[in-house]
Amino acid sequence: MMFQTINQNNKGAAMQNESLLGKLFDFSFKEFITLHIVKYLYILGIVFAAITAFSTIGAGIVTMQYSFWSGLGGILMAPVVFFLLLFLVRLLLEAIVATFRIAENTTTLVERNAKL
Numbered sequence: 001m002m003f004q005t006i007n008q009n010n011k012g013a014a015m016q017n018e019s020l021l022g023k024l025f026d027f028s029f030k031e032f033i034t035l036h037i038v039k040y041l042y043i044l045g046i047v048f049a050a051i052t053a054f055s056t057i058g059a060g061i062v063t064m065q066y067s068f069w070s071g072l073g074g075i076l077m078a079p080v081v082f083f084l085l086l087f088l089v090r091l092l093l094e095a096i097v098a099t100f101r102i103a104e105n106t107t108t109l110v111e112r113n114a115k116l
Contacts, residue, residue: 034100057078
């Protein structure tokens with residue numbers, strides 16, 4: 001019994017890895033790949049927000065040559081820019097995930113009703 005459970009878990013993990021590639025080449029679009037890659041999109045969003053924040057700091061340092069207070073304001077705005085962009089990316093990705101989960105659940109309900 002225990003070996004069956006472990007074997008089924010390993011088989012499920014292997015099938016999940018294969019299913020990602022299988023879903024990529026699924027021309028019927030019955031399975032969604034978005035839910036599998038959303039964490040990677042979030043990581044890209046974090047990297048983008050960090051690059052933008054560091055660019056804001058760099059622009060603030062360059063601006064300090066001409067106007068100290070404007071440059072200081074730019075430097076102090078960098079964390080605000082970072083967290084605002086991070087919030088917007090998270091909000092967008094959560095909306096996308098919610099939409100795809102609604103679609104999956106609707107498909108499941110339609111399949112269950114078809115069996116009745």
